[in-house]
Amino acid sequence: MSETIEIRTLTVEDYLDLKESMVSAYADMAGSYWREPTIQRLIKLFPEGQIAVTVNDKVVGCALAIIVDYDKFGDSHTYEQITGYYTFNTHNPKGDTLYGIEVFVHPDYRGKRLARRLYDARKSLCEQLNLEGIVAGGRIPNYEKYADKLSPREYIEKVQDREIYDPTLTFQFSNDFTVKKILKNYLPNDEASMGFATLLQWFNIYYEKDLDTIRYNKSTVRIGLVQWQMRDYGNLDGFLQQVEYFIDAVSDYGSDFVVFPELFNSPLMQEFNQMDPAGAIRGVAKYTDRLREIFQQHAVAYNVNIISGSMPIVIGEGLYNISYLCRRDGTYEQYIKMHPTPGEVSAWGIKGGSEIKVFDTDCGKIGIQICYDVEFPEPSRILAEQGMQILFVPFMTDTQHAYNRVRFCAQARAVENECYVAIAGCIGNLPKVNNMDLQYAQSSVFTPSDFAFPVTGIKAESTPNTEMVVIADVDLVLLKELHAFGSVQTKKDMRKDLYEVKWKKK
Known part of the structure; x- marks a missing residue:
């Protein structure tokens, strides 16, 4: 039987499918699912930021987000702080950053690159809203297997070098996210990540700070x-x-x-x-x-x-x-x-x-x-x-x-x-x-x-x-x-640890 896949905004009527998928996705974190009033509040505050993926009209995953004025929080926040302790009163339509608060896909539907579609939709939204980029806290659920011999920093480096596979962080790296910082107690109940998380960032290369000014650079x-x-x-x-x-x-x-x-x-x-x-x-x-x-x-x-x-x-x-x-x-x-x-x-x-x-x-x-x-x-x-x-x-x-x-x-x-x-x-x-x-x-x-x-x-x-x-x-x-x-990136890939081009005249 052929499948029909659709990316669209989430609706309140999707809640039962959403809950089922989230419970299955977080089976290692019992009781970790969004309650219906919380989803309703998110949809009311920022409807275009709540993105669902459906297979044959069933919601099997989602990406949830708010907009924040990032300087008010800095890089040392917790999940509770960034979400206003789940009230989302931190959402600011005039903010500069799209903050990802949730992404998951039902385990039965993994392997279809649905999460990549959700991420692409979120990036497109960031570009449409002319925001500086996307920030999110990311789990490192395989870290518990290495915590006795690797620090969080060493673990992240080995994931980046493809020496270790982490189902969340490996995916984030493949989607052009970079790690800004390691966070402690970001999600205290995340035992698989040993309480640690990565602060991830994706830059919107199309961002124009002065988009509303009369003088602008042409494309x-x-x-x-x-x-x-x-x-x-x-x-x-x-x-x-x-x-x-x-x-x-x-x-x-x-x-x-x-x-x-x-x-x-x-x-x-x-x-x-x-x-x-x-x-x-x-x-x-x-x-x-x-x-x-x-x-x-x-x-x-x-x-x-x-x-x-x-x-x-x-x-x-x-x-x-x-x-x-x-x-x-x-x-x-x-x-x-x-x-x-x-x-x-x-x-x-x-x-x-x-x-x-x-x-x-x-x-x-x-x-x-x-x-x-x-x-x-x-x-x-x-x-x-x-x-x-x-x-x-x-x-x-x-x-x-x-x-x-x-x-x-x-x-x-x-x-x-x-x-x-x-x-x-x-x-x-x-x-x-x-x-x-x-x-x-x-x-x-x-x-x-x-x-x-x-x-x-x-x-x-x-x-x-x-x-x-x-x-x-x-x-x-x-x-x-x-x-x-680019297929190759000659500016970025210069081995500046080995050589450099330097202007000598002062």
Whole structure:
């Protein structure tokens, strides 16, 4: 005979089935079952928090919960205290934590993964209510068999390492709960657990503390990449006209970011072509401050955050390669290329920057690295540890070999740092500009490699060596899920007991 399984909210009419299942589930704790008035009170206080699982319309298990303001209780409470001595007057609809006060399944129906369904339903409720997470006190019913040779802490560690099986704690670990603390006398009558319990916690990765505020970080972020063609624009006005054209075009698609390539303003060097390469690039650097101001104006006017590619800049006596984040609220920040290529050093005398940071935007936390920078994994890891969700890489490469170095390393950064990486490059040629004659690019948006993302790890990419834009949506929620539930978790699984990535400059 086939069975029909349903997860639904508990009703008062379910009480007799509920009592029968609970008595059977707690056969080792005689008389441990909820009385009918108590269940009625719970259902009246918080109906959606009382979840039942039925098999062929019979209630065979449940998950009961209340909402609490957790700071009022802390980590050293007892079951009686958290439940208000079973009155549930501790329930606070405006609290921050879903507190699990009961989960059980009738022994005759175990092995059907019903408890997992109850837990999944409880997690979904926590997410829907935008609570920080779930906390519960958990029994360790097999501890009595080991109490003469293991402390509670040692027992828990061995359960976590799969050396010992505990029907409650093993299940909790498999459902992404962590142990915050060991509690004494949480349930004094629980002889199998020797009076001990685990204080368990599950974090809601979707929790938004400021969900009700006007300013919020978006979940789906639209990125526009400009694959810029190097050519003669005639003069500065012609160059700026093309810049605004691309910003306008990408903005029309509702993009949150527009990204220009590295040194995309190189056509302006034609004015200084009579100079040696070092003099010419210092000449074009005089336009950088003006270009940054124009990007700021466009960011506000077109309501889009702009990664300004990169441009040469003179600071003191030194020449650097700088990129700007021009936010659509009018503010800006900057990043200086950390690793100039040997060619940049020998031809232009470019120096490397010495600072790296994550930038806050209205669409999450972002990082910027310029071309060669992305070929060094350590700075990207530092950005990832600071919460970076999207890494933007303006680049300029002359040959396909050079391009592939950027591309392959950018894809590696996306996988190892569990983030999105967007690269934007220049194409075409500048026959009248020394040291800038050939360009090769295929601008792309790369993703981590797991089930929620494209199997190739490529969200979108341009046609190689064609002037165009790439528009792609990336979902930041998928990154949160990856960090918590990914097939592999490269950020979390770093062996920091053996090695670390450390920023040395103070």
